[in-house]
Amino acid sequence: MTTSRTHLVDTLDRLLTPERFKDYGPNGLQVEGRAEVRRLVSGVTASRALIEAAIAERADAILVHHGLFWRGQDGRVTGWMKQRLSLLLAHDINLLAYHLPLDAHPELGNNAQLARLLGVAVYDDARGRFGEQSMGFLGERRSDSASALADHVAAVLGRPVTLVAGPDHPVRHVALCTGGAQGYFEAAIAAGADAFITGEISEPQAHYARECGVAYIACGHHASERYGAPAVGAHVAAALGLEHVFIDIPNPA
Structure with missing residues (x-):
């Protein structure tokens, strides 16, 4: 056809x-x-x-x-x-x-598909979105620690990830925004995330992660948007x- x-x-x-x-x-x-x-x-x-x-x-x-x-x-x-x-x-x-439209689609977009792949159950109410143009997704995925979550992300995506975190503690609320979304980290913190997953990391985010107690996981721009x-x-x-x-x-x- x-x-x-x-x-x-x-x-x-x-x-x-x-x-x-x-x-x-x-x-x-x-x-x-x-x-x-x-x-x-x-x-x-x-x-x-x-x-x-x-x-x-x-x-x-x-x-x-x-x-x-x-x-x-x-x-x-x-x-x-x-x-x-x-x-x-x-x-x-x-x-x-x-x-951005391909990042944001609630079922087929990069954020939704990465969340599904990683086992993050995105909240279906207002809590499920955060940041500029509501591009960030927030959901639940329980892990014993940020390190355990980072290991899970690395295993699923088949590549090393960068983890920056303060003292390890259990993770429940996970924020995602694929690609070069390091600028969404502060909004993820404000939304109540225990961990933030995106593609890239810049210098300021390492300090925010350590100081705010919210883990930052950078898994690769391309890897997060496949x-x-x-x-x-x-x-x-x-x-x-x-x-x-x-x-x-x-x-x-």
Whole structure:
């Protein structure tokens, strides 16, 4: 089966409601390709490696979390930007990117999918959201200590994590905000979290963790955001009768 590019974009827009978010770049169709879509590839970032892999998979459209265009970037089409755009245009592939909307979806988004994977039961009332644009998720996942929780996260994601914590104590309330969400740590503390899980850590958060007694677990930007795009891609493909393939391009960050 096939669907039109317009129908695919409309379906994604209805699902992810990008108009609700103040974001760092354009959400939705970023590069226009062929009018009919049969095969959808999802991935985390619109890198050249992903685009080349999607070409090998005969993709008509690529759905990503990190697109090509960001606020404040150099607008010239040179170097890596030319290489990526040339591949998309030469093969007539549509590129669709959803940043914050793909983090925030309550069931299929990066935060919800990571919470499900880690066994965090997100609160279904007002407690379940915190921070700017309500991007942070808060739920319950009991652990004997922050160290035990960090070991669990590392085992599930299959990679080392960074843990910063004061004296170890039992954990119950766990906050999550995937990717580069270190700026949400103070909001997580205010929301009553015992531990905060995100992708990255910056210098100030280590001090906050030790001083406030809330554990900070950084598990990698890419590692924390591998789950929203394939969940949304599979959901939309099933609804529209499309073929869908998730391609994960490894990234140590």
